[in-house]
Amino acid sequence: MPVTRHIPESTIRRISHYLRALEILESQEATTVSSEELAQRGGTTAAQVRKDLSHFGSFGKRGLGYSVAELADRLRDILGLKCRWRVVLVGAGRIGSALFEYPYFVQRGYDCVAVLDSDPEKIGMSWGPVRIRPVEELELVISSLKGDIVILAVPPEAAQDLADRAVEAGVRAILNFAPVQLRVPAEVHVTYVNLVLELEALSFAITQAGSRT
Amino acid sequence: MPVTRHIPESTIRRISHYLRALEILESQEATTVSSEELAQRGGTTAAQVRKDLSHFGSFGKRGLGYSVAELADRLRDILGLKCRWRVVLVGAGRIGSALFEYPYFVQRGYDCVAVLDSDPEKIGMSWGPVRIRPVEELELVISSLKGDIVILAVPPEAAQDLADRAVEAGVRAILNFAPVQLRVPAEVHVTYVNLVLELEALSFAITQAGSRT
DNA sequence: TCCTGTGAAACGGTTCACAGCC
DNA sequence: GGCTGTGAACCGTTTCACAGGA
Known part of the structure; x- marks a missing residue:
């Protein structure tokens, strides 16, 4: 992981929302999701979703969107949810x-x-x-x-x-x-x-x- | 009251803190308080206190500070705490x-x-x-x-x-x-x-x- | 073509600095 | 002299707009 600069508190809160949305998508067996759809489910805008994620790396595929399972995994990692x-x-x-x-x-x-x-x-x-x-x-x-x-x-x-x-x-x-x-x-x-x-x-x-x- | 513009959410939250601080001051029978002291007790800066309050009017006296009782009363009014x-x-x-x-x-x-x-x-x-x-x-x-x-x-x-x-x-x-x-x-x-x-x-x-x- | 990733512009809130009043 | 009230400068976040890769 690159040495992360200061990440806005607000970004973290939204990341939590994205993860929640992704888990719902997972349970519905969706495989990919666009920043647009994630934004709607997380109560924000597509540009905001992309900006938030860009703080931590590039997880999506241009033209395609994000892999639901992969992104959820990365977000759990970011939020420190990989351990108890x-x-x-x-x-x-x-x-x-x-x-x-x-x-x-x-x-x-x-x-x-x-x-x-x-x-x-x-x-x-x-x-x-x-x-x-x-x-x-x-x-x-x-x-x-x-x-x-x-x-x-x-x-x-x-x-x-x-x-x-x-x-x-x-x-x-x-x-x-x-x-x-x-x-x-x-x-x-x-x-x-x-x-x-x-x-x-x-x-x-x-x-x-x-x-x- | 002047037709209030948009007030930042953060200002409202701080106002709640100021009121809490003022109530403690009231119980200690303090009569006046400076923006500096209110800031310390509210966990912010003096300039921020003055800016926050300025959204709602001018409640202080230059060179003197704010009347504890009067300001507490105004803040209760602002927060809608005058009724049940x-x-x-x-x-x-x-x-x-x-x-x-x-x-x-x-x-x-x-x-x-x-x-x-x-x-x-x-x-x-x-x-x-x-x-x-x-x-x-x-x-x-x-x-x-x-x-x-x-x-x-x-x-x-x-x-x-x-x-x-x-x-x-x-x-x-x-x-x-x-x-x-x-x-x-x-x-x-x-x-x-x-x-x-x-x-x-x-x-x-x-x-x-x-x-x- | 579609959708991401990202510099650049716009916006809004905070901090500064000082004029104005006690 | 002391402290408030406030326009202006500053700074961080959000939004825009587009380059670039699937």
Whole structure:
């Protein structure tokens, strides 16, 4: 693989969509697909599809399109889906529980190898094959189970401290559900899921549209 | 309010962060704040704060900064948080259940007024004051309860059809948790929460960083 | 002919720098 | 002097348009 320059975040998100579309095409036993069709299924434009893919190489055949199976394979490679990832879930509340059972994680290669919580009532409970452990063991769990990704599904007050500890223990990727901006070293990647913020974006949009009349 | 031009989505998201920061400042009884301080707490730059706010008017005093209480009030106004929103939750699975109990929704003015599901085992169950209703009643529920926002927490196969029906029933905002791109008329606003995609962005980032050595 | 891959142009958002007001 | 508000410069992403290979 050539030394990749900086790839826009937006490109990565679209690549995920393309892969999803390709998997549907695979199940329909389509063998080739054009940038045009991929664009429609991914919710973007043909030029955008080609530009996105060009960051990573030339996977298509001129005049013909892309091989569905081959492109899907390359995209899985790009997104790092060729291996299984070890996820440590911190927070066994409602959100944590929903994520633990979320079927698409396992399907995509993300295995939740441990669950931690601070609530003595929850500690020791078994969720399937996983026993809930005290949050004090975070460092131990990360290092002994070789966790790649930490999911924080905890109250906002607790998030920064837990993030610091996870980073210290060697984690380089955090998916944060707590509605706070985390401060982490530059080499650590954080993505945010802020549920209230998404609703606020909607109520803003409705309010705006309404006031235009 | 002047007829607002197009406001970048990113600005709205930052405004949400500013409001969160202002509320913390309010609780600490701070009275004024500079764009510089707001930027630090919101995870951006001072110039960006000023630019973001300038889309909506001039709320600060030169040489002095912004009044915390006044700015918070204006931002609530902008985000449409001055009223309560009526949310219809479709899907009473793990995710739906977590969202229903999510405390920050109510706190911000989003009330879940109805829950629907297609599973006969769930229909009729009571979640607090709300009884789970069959998904067939979607249109009825939206019109009788005057739903403003629909949250889709359903399997991907079901999402498009439910979105169509919700739009038909008059909903103008959808928060979609199903991992599919929805096709809706331009005047309907959709925001996506795609959990797998967030993890994929992380595994891509880790893979990239690793391969650079 | 068809469709990809890619420089070049266009666009939009961010950053800069400073005028203007407290 | 201090800090906001904003046009202008900058920069990264998207779109265009076409060269080039199946």
